[in-house]
Amino acid sequence: MGGSTTKIVAFDQGVVGMLQVRAGDQLTSLYGAIGNLLHQHNLSLSQVEKIVLTGVGASLIDEDIYGIPTVKVNEFAAIGKGGLLLAEETEALVVSMGTGTAFVYAKGDQIEHIGGSGVGGGTLIGLASKLVGESDFEAILALAEQGDLSHVDLSVQDISNEEISTLPKNVTASNFGRIQSTATKGDLALGLINTIFQTAGVMAAFTAKARGFKKVIVTGSVTAIPYAREVFDGVSALHGIPFEIPKDATFATALGAAALQK
Secondary structure (H helix, E strand, O other): OOOOEEEEEEEEOEEEEEEEEEOOOHHHHHHHHHHHHHHHOOOOHHHOOOEEEOOHHHHHOOOOEOOEOEEEOOHHHHHHHHHHHHHOOOEEEEEEEOOOEEEEEEEOOEEEEEEEEOOOHHHHHHHHHHHOOOOOHHHHHHHHOOOOHHHOOEEHHHHOOOOEOOEOOOOEEEOOOOOOOOOOHHHHHHHHHHHHHHHHHHHHHHHHHHHOOOOEEEEOHHHHOOHHHHHHHHHHHHHOOOEEOOOOHHHHHHHHHHHHOO
16 A cells, blocks of 8 residues: 555465556555455455555554455565565565655565655656646656657756766756756656656665665566666666566565565
8 A cells, every 4th residue: 555556466376466546545545456356356355365455555454454354564574575576586675666765675584674765656746747737647658758858858968078988978967957948748747757767766776886786676656657667777777787677566565565474
């Protein structure tokens, strides 16, 4: 249960189904997700043996849901466990991008919450509502597909005629440092997405290098944005730290919570 969405996974020996639900409040999102997933897979409440909750929204639940045994799992432990499972790794810095961004070091059952950033999906929705007049996630992505970063961002080659050995010419020198008067909503939407991913990526790279971590695994609902992989590949090449967005990265924390209960 995140700040704005609920990610739900059903298990029976293996994964039965996955679903993400966004609603006006966290409880509506939770109960809507449960009902929706059961309906999609022709399941009944009587077939559910246990419910495992994690995330900030789990603090709203103080009793069993529908009379089904309900337990809570530490969110950071679930992030670390889920990231390692999906990437099939034994050690990594796991970055969870949702409404905000969390940084978790995971090595087997050793989990450490390192810190985080307030820059994430909530930042995208909030700023997009003011800059491009859109707060719908899919509408923002559609605008960004028509965008051109050169109309918004300042690159190294825009401010230096000399070669800089440690910085390729196309590296961003300033996010939103070159907004042109002709910049479209698409340009601004793409600039926002780029700023959010570059911020998380560079913070992750610096953290990994400072701590001696060999790999970064990026999870969370925001990673579903296609542009994410391109940005993280660029950060990886610049800083020499491998980045991976595993399959089903949106559901990493839910998967990790279930794994911790096995």
